[in-house]
Amino acid sequence: MxxxxxxxxxxxxxxxxxxxxxxxxxxxxxxxxxxxxxxxxxxxxxxxxxxxxxxxxxxxxxxxxxxxxxxxxxxxxxxxxxxxxxxxxxxxxxxxxxxSLGVNIFFELNSHLARIMAKFDQYKVRIEEIHHTQKLDAPSGTAITLANDIIADSGYTAWKLDDAGVHDIHIDAQRIENVPGTHSVYYDSDVDQIEIKHLAHNRxxxxxxxxxxxxxxxxxxxxxxxxxxxxxx
CATH class of the missing domain: 3.40.50.720 (NAD(P)-binding Rossmann-like Domain)
Incomplete structure (x- = not known):
């Protein structure tokens, strides 16, 4: 080819x-x-x-x-x-x-978890993504996909980098030297936290x-x- x-x-x-x-x-x-x-x-x-x-x-x-x-x-x-x-x-x-194969499996897990968590309004979801300092866009496309997939299966209506309201998913976009890509989805309540995470070791x-x-x-x-x-x- x-x-x-x-x-x-x-x-x-x-x-x-x-x-x-x-x-x-x-x-x-x-x-x-x-x-x-x-x-x-x-x-x-x-x-x-x-x-x-x-x-x-x-x-x-x-x-x-x-x-x-x-x-x-x-x-x-x-x-x-x-x-x-x-x-x-x-x-x-x-x-x-x-x-990445792993990330696309992670997308499926994220969507499945979002459908489960939609029933439990005591949990608030947030996303964290970390990439190398050469990455020009923020948040990452992967983080946006994660957020949009949660929105499709829950009562959330938008994602925001700052000033996230009750119906918004907060995305924390960090830029750190030599990080190929790390994405975490957190569901936080007063008593515990649920986390799913994908960490890339290289490109x-x-x-x-x-x-x-x-x-x-x-x-x-x-x-x-x-x-x-x-x-x-």
Missing amino acids: KIALLGYGKMGKVIERIALERGHEITMRKSSTDSYEGLENADVAIDFSIPDAAVCNISACLDTNTPIVSGTTGWLDQYDAMVALCKAKDGAFIYGSNF EGFALGAVIAAEWLLDKKGVFTMKDVLELK
Whole structure:
């Protein structure tokens, strides 16, 4: 499989190594200043860039009929527009706030726990996420997914970084050097605390999941998520 890497930072380089180990070929490596020349020669593209570049990268792929896997966060106010473009172009698109197998299992646990805890209003939920200092968006896309999944199965109506009200989920976003990603969901009451947590040891899990998603997306049409890739639906 020929892969175009859109974003060639730390994550891009880990994805490259894993893709090569799995027998794939990297035919394009795009940094922020490079053009899209050669994109049409790729079988699939993987986007781990920056929020300001993600929409352009996804659009360029859909315009050239290149299946696109995007793990860039911080641009989701335009997600619906990219879904519409994918459908209009009869393209293939996967967005994931996190491609780690462990995190996607964690998402399922979080949703199941939220449905249980919705019956017990003596508990107040909050989310904590910790990432490296180079991460540009806060809160993380993973934390937002966790919050939105809780909202879907409870009486909470929104998430907030500050001044969270009774119906808001407070997200505490911390930036600490050399932390690949830690996410915790807490349910606190006056008498006890329930916690579920995912701690990434390195970037390997994110990169492997992205390559697996790209392998899965090849020769498909439509808009998908990691639930489809991992058959978690």
